[in-house]
Amino acid sequence: MKIEKGGAPLVIDVAGINKHFGDKHVVKDLSLQVRRGEIFGFLGPNGSGKTTSIRMLCGLLTPDSGSGSCLGLDVLTQSSQIKRQVGYMTQKFSLWDDLTIGENLDFVARMFGMKKRRVVVDRALDELGLTGRRDQLAGTLSGGWKQRLALASCLLHEPQLLLLDEPTAGVDPKARRDFWEEIHRLSAAGITVLVSTHYMDEAERCHRLAYIAYGTLMASGTAAEVVAGQRLQTWEIAGADLQGLGQALRALPGADLVASFGATLHVCGRDGAALEASLTDFLSDRPLTMSRVAPSLEDAFIDLMQGSQDQFKE
Amino acid sequence: MKRFSGFSGFSFSRWLGIMLKEFIQLKRDRLTFGMIVGIPIIQLLLFGFAINSDPKQLPTAVVMADPGPFARAYVAAMQNSDYFRIVGSVDERQADDLLDRSEVQFVVTFAPGFHRDLVRGKSPVLLVEADATDPMATSGAIAVLNHLGAEVFAPDLPGLERPTAAPLELRVHRRYNPEGLTAYHIVPGLLGVILTLTLVLMTGLAMTRERERGTFENLLATPATPVEVMTGKIVPYILIGLIQVTLILAAARWIFDVPMHGSLLLLYAVVLLFICANLLLGITFSSIARNQLQAMQMTFFFFLPSMLLSGFMFPFRGMPQWAQMVGNALPLTHFLVLVRGIMLKGNGIEQLWDHSWPIMLFIAAVLAIGLKTFRKTLD
Structure with a gap:
């Protein structure tokens, strides 16, 4: 495995990866480095190529061009060896609804050629707390339990890399929090996790992030780096009757982004001086207050999304 | 006119919306659309043109142990009836084999002495072996054979003065399925x-x-x-x-x-x-x-x-x-x-x-x- 200067070895190291579906260019020149033991967040709007990228990393899809390695194995030619060491959790629950919990785990263990299948499955059930329900059909589980079962089935063969595709979509906050505790435990044990998500709080729990839109990697780094990279200056507008102000604020010179946060509005812009001047002018005859705040990750992402949309339209 | 709408009423525009949606979805589902059009056409073609429960032109082999003008006339008449297509003259062993291989539907055997017996009015036996694995395929042809003898030979056999007696005895063997089940x-x-x-x-x-x-x-x-x-x-x-x-x-x-x-x-x-x-x-x-x-x-x-x-x-x-x-x-x-x-x-x-x-x-x-x-x- 290649070792990046001063860091842990790179588990994922790909460069210039491309993928087309028909005449649609789904992933464009993707380059990605993920270090061992890292929790790497993968963000981007719907249809931006996240799932396709993850599928290429675990050998389900073959890239059209590009090169790179996953766990030190070539992503183009060694996909079958990669599959053995990767746990992939699909976006949609993809275990068998008409098999019981026990049967599902047993089947997956067989697929990976586990030696002591019964021991492995029993342990997984025990850790899940599902030993008493092993004969229940998987399809009858609630969303949160399905997600936990899916994660447990990905972990049966003790993979070194976990690829999780929007694992917490449609799961309640408590289950989500438990899930992330588990992810951090795994990461501490040296397992690398690449996880795609739409949730900001989840993004902030990742060690590093990548933002992809319309097949192109727009930004990557730690949350702070991504936010700093957008060079946004943000003002928070507070006061009564904020409804209907958005449109007017968006038209102000220097305002790149306006977002509502309940009782406040965030106005962001790259040209801080211009924005401050126009905001001061705009608010002079209104009973509102403005204050400078640090831009949030969400501000940065929405700005990224808008930027990529403009680019997409061209 | 009273408008039919409201909580329990029937809304025409709602109904129209549902119907239009159904049409749109139907149009998108190419295969279902293909079935709607394709199935009637296929059925019409098959039932209208392809299927015929009274098959003609059935391949028939002839075992000619006694060649003669009457036998030839009979074979010609069989062919003219349109039910039989004579594929050739073979010996008995070949005939069995052809039946076994389903290459012919019938084997017609003119036994030795056929010509002589016919002229003498002794009603010679004409053996027809049918592949009766499909009884339906053979029944029409066999029915035709029953009349053929009298029609073919009556003009040429003026000595035959017993109109009630058939000129020959038709013996049909339903091979493989003697009872025609x-x-x-x-x-x-x-x-x-x-x-x-x-x-x-x-x-x-x-x-x-x-x-x-x-x-x-x-x-x-x-x-x-x-x-x-x-x-x-x-x-x-x-x-x-x-x-x-x-x-x-x-x-x-x-x-x-x-x-x-x-x-x-x-x-x-x-x-x-x-x-x-x-x-x-x-x-x-x-x-x-x-x-x-x-x-x-x-x-x-x-x-x-x-x-x-x-x-x-x-x-x-x-x-x-x-x-x-x-x-x-x-x-x-x-x-x-x-x-x-x-x-x-x-x-x-x-x-x-x-x-x-x-x-x-x-x-x-x-x-x-x-x-x-x-x-x-x-x-």
Whole structure:
């Protein structure tokens, strides 16, 4: 495995990866480095190529061009060896609804050629707390339990890399929090996790992030780096009757982004001086207050999304 | 006019909206749309033009032990009746073989002394052997034969002064099915029909089900190879097919008294070949179909001509050339000949080859298409 200067070895190291579906260019020149033991967040709007990228990393899809390695194995030619060491959790629950919990785990263990299948499955059930329900059909589980079962089935063969595709979509906050505790435990044990998500709080729990839109990697780094990279200056507008102000604020010179946060509005812009001047002018005859705040990750992402949309339209 | 709307009322515009939505969705679903248009057309073509329960031009071999003008006149008259197509003159052994191989439907034998006995008014025996594995195919032709003798010979035999007596004695042997029981024909045929329906459908659904539910992705993410997935999913259905065959054979034997003249082992070998053809077709359908409904529709598109053009429901030889060509491309057509050959005629390997290779060819063709369309990854 290649070792990046001063860091842990790179588990994922790909460069210039491309993928087309028909005449649609789904992933464009993707380059990605993920270090061992890292929790790497993968963000981007719907249809931006996240799932396709993850599928290429675990050998389900073959890239059209590009090169790179996953766990030190070539992503183009060694996909079958990669599959053995990767746990992939699909976006949609993809275990068998008409098999019981026990049967599902047993089947997956067989697929990976586990030696002591019964021991492995029993342990997984025990850790899940599902030993008493092993004969229940998987399809009858609630969303949160399905997600936990899916994660447990990905972990049966003790993979070194976990690829999780929007694992917490449609799961309640408590289950989500438990899930992330588990992810951090795994990461501490040296397992690398690449996880795609739409949730900001989840993004902030990742060690590093990548933002992809319309097949192109727009930004990557730690949350702070991504936010700093957008060079946004943000003002928070507070006061009564904020409804209907958005449109007017968006038209102000220097305002790149306006977002509502309940009782406040965030106005962001790259040209801080211009924005401050126009905001001061705009608010002079209104009973509102403005204050400078640090831009949030969400501000940065929405700005990224808008930027990529403009680019997409061209 | 009172407007029908409100909580319990009927809203015309709402109703229109639902109807339009249905039309739009129907238009998007190409295969269903194809079925709506295709099924009536196929049915019309098949029932209107292809199917004929009174087949003509049946291939007939002649065993001419006593050639003479009367025999020749009789053969000519047979041909003119349009029910018989004389394929040639053979000896007795060849004639048996032709019947066994299903190459001819009839063998007509003019015994030695036919000419002499006829002139003397001694009513010579004319032996007609019919392949009665399909009783329906032969009944029309045999009915014609009954009148033929008097018509052909009356003008040329002025010495015949007994109008009540027939000039010759027509002796019809219904080979392989002396009592002309339709069960002899239908029950072995059901073997093929049931295997076609269940196996093509089951395998078609088995794969598309995984794809539709998203579990296929999970399967592909494991180290399992396409060969493991394909064969692993097929084998249960081979066993199901064999169980079905055993059930039908048991019923044929003990309920319908259909004889089993050939080798049971050979029959199972032929069945395996046929199962193989159907399973491969099912898998190919499943790799083309996007969901279970499409897989079912494709199965139906295949099953309908198989039922009608294979000779299961209607005599194969009664169909026009184009329909026979379509029928010959279907594995069921050949399987029916093979099964009836083994069960009713006691055919051995040497007689089965003619109808085995078309099934093998079908397997090769479907395999080629299947391998091309099978999606190993999700691309």
